[in-house]
Amino acid sequence: MEIRLDGFSFQYVSSQPTVVSEVSVAVASGACCAILGPTGAGKTTLLLAISGALGAQHSSGTGRGEISVGPHVFRPMPDKVLFPQVGLCLQEPQIMISGLRDTVYDEIKFSLENISVDPELHEEQIVSVMERLGIQHLRDRKPFTLSGGELQRLTLATLLVVQPPVLLLDEPGNSLDDDALSRLVRILRQLRGRTTVLFSDNQPDLAILAADSILIMEDGEVISFGDKKSFLKNLGEFKSSLPVRKWQDVIRVLSRSSSLRAKRVKKRFGLA
């Protein structure tokens, strides 16, 4: 499903400044787009708006423009949650735990129960999601006693298991270790072509590994929107809002080097 925003703006309270202003972007069906920017850039608000949670919760806020999700056009935004067409994983994982189920397995199953498929038929699906995120050993644990990273993996699992055509992730890389992060990258790559993914982050690594296009926001405005290649070429422009110094070094080394390795890296990131 394609996601398209047309001149979308939003302010929570009319007396306060807009948190998202005049955002126009389109993410093709099955593509993966990263939203990067510092705290307060409006990343979370944007994701909430697309998911429908913003329209459902903040009827007092004012929005302008339009958001389309697949064939459906919403002006200015959906006013109810679009689950299971759209799945959003909130930034703070402990909030995503329902509290209505006692084990990690049942917590994941809970998402399926809500879309009224026969959850018993989906054991395989649940087990496979747990394996892909490396939490199968936590199957019978109480969700609230998990460590920070384990909890983050669980919340990703509760969404991935329903396979929504549009997946929105708010800073999914927080508190993940090396293994979990590579699992996440692998999953995002596998979803390419089938699921439209938007995820936010405040540093560029995950975006460079897994995204097709990169949207950079600051103070609610779009600073830049383009493919990964142009992002990597113009890194210098973003150094005030993103930690890109190390990446600038990488690009510098890459441009000077003509070794086989360098060529492979360039090809991998579309810089060839």
Add this chain to the structure above:
Amino acid sequence: MRFGTASKFALSATLALLAFFLPWQASLVLFLCVVILEIFSDTYKPISAPAHKAFLRFLAYLVSLGLFMVFINGLLIEGDDDACIILGLSFYPDGLAFGLNVACRLMLLSSAILLFFVSTPIKIFADLLGYFGLPQKIISIILLTTFYLEQLPARIRQIFWSQEARGAPIKGNFILRIRSFFSILSPLVLSSLVESVNRGMALELRGFRGQVPPSRPRDVRDFRLAYLILSTSFVLLLWQVWK
């Protein structure tokens, strides 16, 4: 043999019902049965060690309350018979009988109800309510409320930890504990509110619209047994009233 949730519920309900029309001797015996069931039976095994502890503490409270009632009634309610003197206090037999009657019934009634809840996780109870036809919306409210109640002690403990970790000598100091409890009360309520709004949104984001699907399928045999128990006790009750 292990009873299912429904028949277990029926059994507890019957015990509680019996408290209304059995003589005190029988109530006392059944009360002891409840205690034995809680400790030894598989069906009424408490869900956790703290639940068991709480149950025993409640029993101790019930028994002392019962004794107190017998004592007070024996002292105060005069009857036709002469008082007997025990330890220099005069007790009236009718008062004692009345006290025993009320106390034993109360003990049976409350322990029978508690017996069910001590041995049934709230989610299983919610399933049961669903099978009996209670609207899902109400069940979800019950579940979410108990969830917050369950979380509350943990949250309070966390705040106490956090205060202790910043120099407030809370442990072992009863007065201070009470005082800081009051000082965290309003932030606690507020944070619970904020969290419940957020969690409500998160639940919606996972497609939850207030319907709680049962966590396990309904056990038909268990239900037949439950209806049998309930109707038997109902018949008994009618017979008793009619007599």
Add this chain to the structure above:
Amino acid sequence: MSISLKGVSFSYQPGNPILRDINVDIQRGECVLILGRNGAGKSTLLKLLNGILKPTAGEVLVNGRNTASTPTSDLAAHIAVTFQNPGDQIFASSVRKEILFGPTNLKRQNAELLTDKALTTFGLGSKASRHPYDLLPAERKLLTIASAVATDAPFLAFDEPSAGLSHYERESFTNAFEELKTAGRTFIVVTHDLDFFITLATRVYIISSGGIGYAGSADDVLSQRETLRKLGVRIPLSERLLGMLE
């Protein structure tokens, strides 16, 4: 002035130890990083340091005080610990009150001053009277750190202080860190963000299978790529590429 863990073991449930026979010594002025996989026991280790959790075997000594027999509130004058999830520790009704709580309870002479300083250091000055729930997640994280710093405890232990912080906050965080370090404060930082903390750190411990899988100086650790990979430590992609290309 030191923290030492002597043969410390810990389990949440009997028979399932999370940490086994940990021996660590931390001297004043150090900045110690604690790394390891998800679920390795890093947060558990931090909670052992100020007595919120007590070791099931061995002992933890903070400036010579055994955490098993010293109340946490007494240890608070020596060590301040933040939790991984800010929501677990914030309780006051305003940002300022939250920070002021520690120094007031510890009867610091200059409690107000310490609070104001912490507010400005972590860029929360303009939000002092706000309710903590009005803050963004990253600001709440900073608030917990500011509250710890304001207690004036010589040892500061942070659980993933940089998670969710963006470029801006990281910069002011680095500055604050350097300043506090010069002032003689000691840091114990649990993190997955090696990239950010390695330049500030003096020593690194990696927890693995319940024990210390690696201990070494911060200068060498980045060259131990194979070890880091084996122990599941996240090396930033840019760093990895640079290493590969050079």
